[in-house]
Each structure stands twice: as structure tokens, then as C-alpha cells.
Amino acid sequence: MSGPRIVIVGGGLAAVRTAQSVRDLGHRGEVRILSAETEPPYDRPPLSKEYLLDALPDNAIRLLGPSDYRALGIELELGQPVIALDTVAHTVTVAGGPVVPYDRLVIATGAQARPLDVVTGRAAAFALRTAADARRLAAVLRDGRRIAVIGGGFIGLEVAATARARGCAVTVIEAQPAPLLGTVGPLVADWLQARHRAHGVEFRCGVTVAAAGAAPDGGERLRLSDGSVLDADAVVVGVGVVRDVGWLAEAGLEVADGLVCDLAGRTDAPDVFGAGDVVCHRTEHGLVPVGHWTAAGNSARRAAHTLLGLPAPNLLDDGFFWSDQLGLRLQFAGRADAGSEFVVVAGDMATDSFVGHFLAEGRVSGVFAVNNPRQFLRSRKELRAAHESTTVREVLR
Numbered sequence: 001m002s003g004p005r006i007v008i009v010g011g012g013l014a015a016v017r018t019a020q021s022v023r024d025l026g027h028r029g030e031v032r033i034l035s036a037e038t039e040p041p042y043d044r045p046p047l048s049k050e051y052l053l054d055a056l057p058d059n060a061i062r063l064l065g066p067s068d069y070r071a072l073g074i075e076l077e078l079g080q081p082v083i084a085l086d087t088v089a090h091t092v093t094v095a096g097g098p099v100v101p102y103d104r105l106v107i108a109t110g111a112q113a114r115p116l117d118v119v120t121g122r123a124a125a126f127a128l129r130t131a132a133d134a135r136r137l138a139a140v141l142r143d144g145r146r147i148a149v150i151g152g153g154f155i156g157l158e159v160a161a162t163a164r165a166r167g168c169a170v171t172v173i174e175a176q177p178a179p180l181l182g183t184v185g186p187l188v189a190d191w192l193q194a195r196h197r198a199h200g201v202e203f204r205c206g207v208t209v210a211a212a213g214a215a216p217d218g219g220e221r222l223r224l225s226d227g228s229v230l231d232a233d234a235v236v237v238g239v240g241v242v243r244d245v246g247w248l249a250e251a252g253l254e255v256a257d258g259l260v261c262d263l264a265g266r267t268d269a270p271d272v273f274g275a276g277d278v279v280c281h282r283t284e285h286g287l288v289p290v291g292h293w294t295a296a297g298n299s300a301r302r303a304a305h306t307l308l309g310l311p312a313p314n315l316l317d318d319g320f321f322w323s324d325q326l327g328l329r330l331q332f333a334g335r336a337d338a339g340s341e342f343v344v345v346a347g348d349m350a351t352d353s354f355v356g357h358f359l360a361e362g363r364v365s366g367v368f369a370v371n372n373p374r375q376f377l378r379s380r381k382e383l384r385a386a387h388e389s390t391t392v393r394e395v396l397r
């Protein structure tokens, strides 16, 4: 083996993609992944979809099989939560375990589900970030169970759709007047809410959960901010994420909402890089967090190039993500700026197959599609062409 010893802290998509990328780029030295989880890296998107539906076996969500790690010469070390980084000594410390030296370090510790104090510690409260979370939740999604989902974001809505498909009675509690309002604007948010309602999902919008306690029948009783109560057998919290940077408290790296990196993946410490959801990119527009599957993979590929001294590929992140719910494939890129108008350019919202542009001052800022991947691709390409920023290119060179 030759070349720098690469240590990757994390055990998700970004960790695995970084390891694969450095091998693709011809790196022959040591590559170690130190993951806090005790199961091999898996893909998270199915956790709120097919896996939660109990329609996928464990091996179908694995990012790589055991023989892939062997073939690529990647040392995957599970159950190794890293608790400290010494950027001067070039070491990381595993809890109760060894001090591991590195020549290049990649921080890919992702994020955790944001806790909601009012239900934290309640026996029937569930988060959804890990495969273990999904298995626990799947065990309670049974016919006739009452499920309260706090938070009408993508994960909350996917859980709602899956729970309905499993015969549960589902109520989504959303602080905003409609689910996903800030992400997709009022027209699309209303359309999506109507689709969910048509599938039997109930909504309590414009309210928050003020208190939680035991319901007389043994479930949870949620008291909402408008004074009403909602009883549920299980409460699923989907109110965003907290980037996993706590272990870096003493490392002296710049940490904001996440680990601050330039677009090529460099932190402000030599030989330390960031990839995936843990990262907030420093850009001319301020800090931009990584937060979706495609962006996490892209940032891993860029970090892999950079740490090997190669120019990072110009993979422009356009905020793309997809979501599958109620049998619909939703795709989004760009932004729905406040005040922008949603204009359907193909299909028809009434038929559940359409593509629309978010328009502000005659300029397209974002694209949203339902069950129309071809037209989405065309619109997305146009969006990217219109927004390709020379500044971003410069940072990546």
C-alpha cells in the first residue's frame, strides 16, 4: 500500500462514496471507515418508504456488500464512535478505544433527527434517521393504529403515506398553514395536502404541540397550541435534523449549523475535509447546508478529489431531491423563492402528472415535477444552464 492513510469518520452515503471515489481515482493507500453504527452502511431514502412498508429485506438497503469492501480494500470498522479530533497530532479518538492516526481525514458524520423537547423521552415517540429507527417504527404501524406525525416536511409526509398504506389512521401536525409551504410554495403545498387528504391523511395545520402526556386509553395525548387534544398510539417526530458536529467541539474547526467547508470540501484545518449532510458549504451567498442524497454524494466525490490533490469536479448542486409518496414521484430542483409564482409548463395538476416552474420577476428559480421525470430533466437542465455561476466554478478549480 502506498499513498496517504485516509480515515473517514461516519458510516453513511458520504463515507462510502468518498471511499469508493478515492479508489476510483487510483488511490492505493489505506482507507478506513470508522462508523458509530453497528450495522454496515445503508441507504436512508428507503427508510421512510419501502423499508418502512416492510417491503425490502435488510440486504436491499446496503450501500455495498461485504465482498465490495474487500475488493476495494476498504477497512470498514463498525461500532466505532469517534469522540475527538486532534488536528495537530493528526489523530482521531474512538470512544473507549484506540487513537487512530491519519494523513487525510474526512468528516462524514451526517446528521441526527432533531429532537422535539415536548415529546422527548415519551415511550410512544419515534424519530426516523436510522434503519433501527425504521424497524422500531415499522413494528407499530399496524392496521387501525392511530399515528400522529409531527412535522409536515418530506419525511413526515412519506411516513404519513406509508402509515396509511399500512392501514393506520394518520394525523399530520404542521406549524405552518400547509405542509412544505416554505419549500414548494402555496400552490404545490395545497395540491400535495389535497392528495394526502384523498388518501385519508388528516392535517392539523397552523398549530404546534404544547404538551404530551399519557392518554386515558394507554396511548399518547398531545395537547395542541390551539387547546385541542389528539390521542395517538405512536407519535413520529419529523422536524428536521441536527448536524453531527458535537464531537468536534474541541477540534478548533469552524462549525456553524454544520462543519464549514469550501465547495471543494476543505475545512480550515490542513488535511481535514468534510463530506455529506454534516457539511455547510461556504459560498458567496453565505453558508449553504448539504441536505439531500444527491448533494451528499456529490460533496463526497469533490472531497475525494481534493484530498488527493486533484481538482474537484464541477458538480453544481442545484438543491435537487426527490420524494416518493402516495405512489407519486416528486422531483424538485432550485428554490421556490418567497413570492414566486408556480407556472405549470407540462401536464396538469389535476392528473397528478405535471411539471412547473417557480417564476420570480420573469426568472425561473426552481422546478417541481410529479410523475414526469423526462420533462423534469429537461427543465432542470435549463435551470442549471441559466444559473451556472462563474463564482462557483472558480471556487472548485
Ligand SMILES: Cc1cc2nc3c(=O)[nH]c(=O)nc-3n(C[C@H](O)[C@H](O)[C@H](O)COP(=O)(O)OP(=O)(O)OC[C@H]3O[C@@H](n4cnc5c(N)ncnc54)[C@H](O)[C@@H]3O)c2cc1C
Pocket (backbone or CB within 6 Å): 009, 010, 011, 012, 013, 014, 015, 034, 035, 036, 037, 043, 044, 045, 046, 047, 048, 080, 081, 082, 083, 108, 109, 110, 111, 112, 128, 129, 130, 155, 244, 247, 275, 276, 277, 278, 291, 292, 293, 294, 296, 320, 321, 322, 323, 324
Ligand atoms: C428517512 C429518510 C429518508 C430520506 N429520503 C430522501 C429522499 O427521498 N431523497 C433525498 O434526496 N434525500 C433523502 N434523505 C436524505 C439522505 O438520505 C441524506 O442526505 C444522506 O443519507 C446523507 O448521507 P451522509 O452520509 O452525509 O449522512 P448520514 O446518512 O447521516 O450518515 C452519517 C453516518 O455517520 C455516523 N456517525 C455520526 N457521528 C459519528 C461519529 N462521531 N463517529 C463515527 N460515526 C459517526 C452515523 O452513525 C451515520 O452512520 C432521506 C433521509 C432520511 C433519514
